[in-house]
Amino acid sequence: MSAIFSSLAAFVAAGVRPQTALARAIVFVLIVKLTGIVAIKLVMFPDSARPTVDAATIARDLGPWTPPR
16 A cells, blocks of 8 residues: 555656646646636636536527437
C-alpha cells in the first residue's frame, strides 16, 4: 500500500514543481481551465440547483427519434 501512496505523492509533486517550461505552461493552462469551470458552475448554478432532465426535455432538444432503416 505504501508503494501506491509514494507513487501518488510523486505524481502530485511533479505537478506542483514542473521541471520544464512546457510542463509549467501545461500546469498553468490546466489551472486556468479548472478555475473557469468552477466559475461557470458558480454562475449557472449558484444554489446547487440542477435542471430537471427527463425524456420530454431530451426529445425537445434532440428532436424526435426515428429508427434506422
